[in-house]
Amino acid sequence: MLDAGLVCHLGVTVDGAPLVLPTGYGRIGDVLYLHGSSAATSLRAAEATPVCVTVTLVDGIVYARSAFSHSVNYRCAVVHGLARRVDDGTEKLAGLRALAEHMAPGSWGHVREPTRKELAATLLLALDTTEASVKVRSGPPGDEDDDVATAQCWAGVLPVVTTWGEPQPCPQLEAGVAVPGYVANRS
Amino acid sequence: MLDAGLVCHLGVTVDGAPLVLPTGYGRIGDVLYLHGSSAATSLRAAEATPVCVTVTLVDGIVYARSAFSHSVNYRCAVVHGLARRVDDGTEKLAGLRALAEHMAPGSWGHVREPTRKELAATLLLALDTTEASVKVRSGPPGDEDDDVATAQCWAGVLPVVTTWGEPQPCPQLEAGVAVPGYVANRS
Numbered sequence: 289m290l291d292a293g294l295v296c297h298l299g300v301t302v303d304g305a306p307l308v309l310p311t312g313y314g315r316i317g318d319v320l321y322l323h324g325s326s327a328a329t330s331l332r333a334a335e336a337t338p339v340c341v342t343v344t345l346v347d348g349i350v351y352a353r354s355a356f357s358h359s360v361n362y363r364c365a366v367v368h369g370l371a372r373r374v375d376d377g378t379e380k381l382a383g384l385r386a387l388a389e390h391m392a393p394g395s396w397g398h399v400r401e402p403t404r405k406e407l408a409a410t411l412l413l414a415l416d417t418t419e420a421s422v423k424v425r426s427g428p429p430g431d432e433d434d435d436v437a438t439a440q441c442w443a444g445v446l447p448v449v450t451t452w453g454e455p456q457p458c459p460q461l462e463a464g465v466a467v468p469g470y471v472a473n474r475s
Numbered sequence: 476m477l478d479a480g481l482v483c484h485l486g487v488t489v490d491g492a493p494l495v496l497p498t499g500y501g502r503i504g505d506v507l508y509l510h511g512s513s514a515a516t517s518l519r520a521a522e523a524t525p526v527c528v529t530v531t532l533v534d535g536i537v538y539a540r541s542a543f544s545h546s547v548n549y550r551c552a553v554v555h556g557l558a559r560r561v562d563d564g565t566e567k568l569a570g571l572r573a574l575a576e577h578m579a580p581g582s583w584g585h586v587r588e589p590t591r592k593e594l595a596a597t598l599l600l601a602l603d604t605t606e607a608s609v610k611v612r613s614g615p616p617g618d619e620d621d622d623v624a625t626a627q628c629w630a631g632v633l634p635v636v637t638t639w640g641e642p643q644p645c646p647q648l649e650a651g652v653a654v655p656g657y658v659a660n661r662s
Contacts, residue, residue, distance in 0.1 A: 294533050294635070295547060297484040299493035305525035306486035306493045310533075310551055338492035346481050346497075348640070351658060354587040355575050356597070360482065364497050388542050398628035400541040410543070428645040436647050441585035442655050443645040448481070453535075453634030458615040460623050461630055468629050471538060 289365045289422060290315055293343035294391070298322060300333040307333070313341070314386030318417050320367060321374070321383035326411045334371045334413055341367040341415060348447040352429035353439035359425060361445060367420045371413040383412045394470025476552045476609060477502055480530035481578070485509060487520040494520070500528070501573030505604050507554060508561070508570035513598045521558045521600055528554040528602060535634040539616035540626035546612060548632060554607045561599040570599050581657025 290313075298311045309330045314321045320341060324331040343365045350359035374380045381402070388396050402410065429443050452474055455467045477500075485498045496517045501508045507528060511518040530552045537546035561567045568589070575583050589597065616630050639661055642654045 294536075295531065295549070297486075297495050297529060297531070299484075299486040299495035299527075301488055301491075301493050304488075305555065306488050306495075306527045307553075307555075308484050308486035308493075308495050308527045308529040309553065310529065310531040310549060312547060340486075340493045340495045342484060342495040342497065344482065344484070344497040348643075349481075349579055351579050351582055352586065354589070354593075355571060355583065356587075356589045356593040358575055358579050358582070358586070360499060360578065362482070362497060366494075366496065368492065368494075384542060388545055391547065392536055392538050392545055395538055395545070395628070396542065399539065399545070400543075400622055400626065402541070402543050406541075406543040428643075428647070431645075431647075435587055439587065441582070442642075442652050442658060443648055444654075444658075445643045445645075446658055446661065447640030447643065449638050449640045451636050451638065453636045455629075456535075456615070456632045456634065458618075458630040458632075460615070460618075465627075465629050467631075471629060471631075471633055474633065 289363055290320065290343055292345055296341045296343045298330065298334065299340040300330055301337065302329060302333045312387055312391050314383065314390040316382065316386045320415045320417050321387055322413045323384060323387055323410055326409055328411065331411045331413060335373045336370060339369065339371045339415065346448050347426065348445040350429050350445050351443055353431045353435040353441060353443050357429050357431045359429065361426050364423045365420050367415060367417050369415050369419055371415050374412040374414050380407060380412050383414065384410065393474065476550055477530055479532055483528045483530045485517060485521065486527040487517055488524065489516060489520045499574055499578050501570065501577040503569065503573045507602045507604050508574055509600045510571060510574055510597055513596050515598065518598045518600060522560045523557060526556065526558045526602065533635050534613065535632040537616050537632050538630055540618045540622040540628055540630050544616050544618045546616065548613050551610045552607050554602060554604050556602050556606055558600040558602050561601050567594060567599050570601065571597065580661065
């Protein structure tokens with residue numbers, strides 16, 4: 289499930305109030321890596337304090353026969369824990385690579401790797417996913433029998449489908465650079 | 476932007492730690508309505524305490540020439556405030572209707588409205604959106620000039636496209652009930 293999401297929502301406590309921000313992530317085994325600017329308040333606030341990372345996939349809208357039974361089909365993973373700042377150079381590069389491979393699979397071997405200065409400007413957090421919980425809602429509406437018997441309206445699920453559009457080359461890209469397979473055929 | 480999202484991520488503080496959960500929402504003017512079971516920990520924790528509600532739309536993956544410049548095109552609205560529990564019957568019904576109209580537009584006039592018992596089992600929260608902040612990243616990669624000049628790899632944006640799939644009728648639906656326009660032609 290974590291592998292199927294694109295961004296997660298990172299929840300931290302800043303000055304006693306919750307802050308929830310979308311964040312890229314990657315995974316190596318049981319460890320989730322999140323990154324951002326070393327200057328980002330939310331990420332700095334996440335160091336060594338309890339955080340919550342939530343990845344949600346919306347699969348469909350459930351049209352029921354009663355307003356009360358309207359619902360959403362979704363999958364959601366919620367990870368709680370203490371985030372650890374990654375300072376070790378080897379783990380940091382591996383974590384950033386996992387992040388890049390999650391967000392833009394296949395690209396790492398083709399792009400310039402981070403410089404020492406870029407690494408210093410990047411804050412990488414590691415979070416153990418062994419305390420994750422998963423919630424899933426799937427299938428047709430769960431209407432009461434009375435509503436099934438008497439309702440006149442349509443009921444069912446309208447799937448939400450997420451696909452890739454046509455790749456848009458960078459305006460500064462030299463003519464003739466083909467769209468690579470890892471972009472054109474991304475699954 | 477709030478109208479374009481499907482679910483939000485609600486952040487609350489439970490026992491000193493942040494909790495982030497996906498939640499349906501609706502809007503009337505400047506007021507955002509969230510609902511859930513009266514028994515839900517996260518929603519009960521949100522009453523009269525600071526909450527954060529974040530709606531994120533992922534528009535594309537930005538493939539840069541350096542790993543450091545990889546990015547995501549997105550739009551994100553972050554709303555901070557104190558959530559107010561809605562007890563007034565008229566506002567509660569209006570809020571739930573706004574929620575249904577956001578999640579399943581066009582359906583309210585066709586479904587059975589909530590009973591008194593269902594209303595009691597539903598916790599509705601209202602949140603003022605006037606303190607919302609919006610973050611947007613759009614456009615091509617922001618690579619350094621050196622990388623643009625020397626890189627050999629493709630660079631650009633792979634759009635993320637969210638569409639509706641084929642409506643799936645409820646197995647208990649009587650034969651011959653056509654898919655209504657508000658489902659079949661949902662924008």
